[in-house]
Amino acid sequence: MDTFTIAGKTFTSRLIVGTGKYSSPSVMVKAHDASGAEMITVAVRRVNISDRSKESLLDYIDTSKYFILPNTAGCYTADEAVRTARLGREAGLSNWVKLEVIGDEKTLFPDNEALIEATRILVREDFVVLPYTNDDPVACRKLEDAGAAAVMPLGAPIGSGLGIQNPNNIRIIREFSRVPVIVDAGVGTASDAALAMELGADAVLMNTAIAGAQNPVAMAEAMNLAVRAGRLAYLSGRIPRKMYANASSPVEGLVGR
């Protein structure tokens, strides 16, 4: 079976999905089910002290079925991200973290320098670090050297739905990396996810493309199929691109010649 492994843990599904922005918990649960994902991301935030009526997100997630990946979304310094990762480890069930250190509010592009620093610190503390990074092969190499268990280059800005903006960089990152490459962020629709997989990505991580779709459950199924189709196409070895036509039907035996 075609599987991929991060830090010794093997996954069958190459789609990783988020838990944010859903209209209701029940839609989220159905979408997760339709996505076929085995790993889902969550954020770490302060408990609302004054209003304790809200149910916990974990009430809706079957942790025997899904592997929980806490993120450090919204952190702007290495220090904040490290603190958040440590809290996520204690709140959760593993030492894995989707590491985000944001460098710019408008684009949510990562701060590479701080990201590498935070990766080093967390690797020393025995975290399995999956950093969300720019689609920059050099940054990815540095993260790998810092001990990242996978690299997660963006396809486009978070939540933008613009699709893979720099396909060749994703391809180069895959070629250079010795750890799994997960395209994280920027997917808008199924073809974007398929393209990421056709470029050789080991997996795709998305949230808004599913949660924000008019029909999130159907879109989750579309993404499930797209990731599988893209992976299969990648493994199948596509034909080379040619500049001109090459007839599919025989050129001999034509009637009237």
Add this chain to the structure above:
Amino acid sequence: MTIILNGDRHEVAGTRESISVSELLEQLSIDARRVAVEHNLVVLRRAAFDETVVREGDQIEIVNFVGGG
């Protein structure tokens, strides 16, 4: 006793000069199994909630998982 809880001043109920993290969570009706706690910038193991003592002016962060990508 006043502490800084999740960034805000918080008056701990009762007249004692200290309280354990476990007691604080109970007072706040928070299920200890669903949260992580940071005490003066040190993240606590869940097993340490009983023995960790919170005093006047201490900084406490209590977090849980919410939806995110």
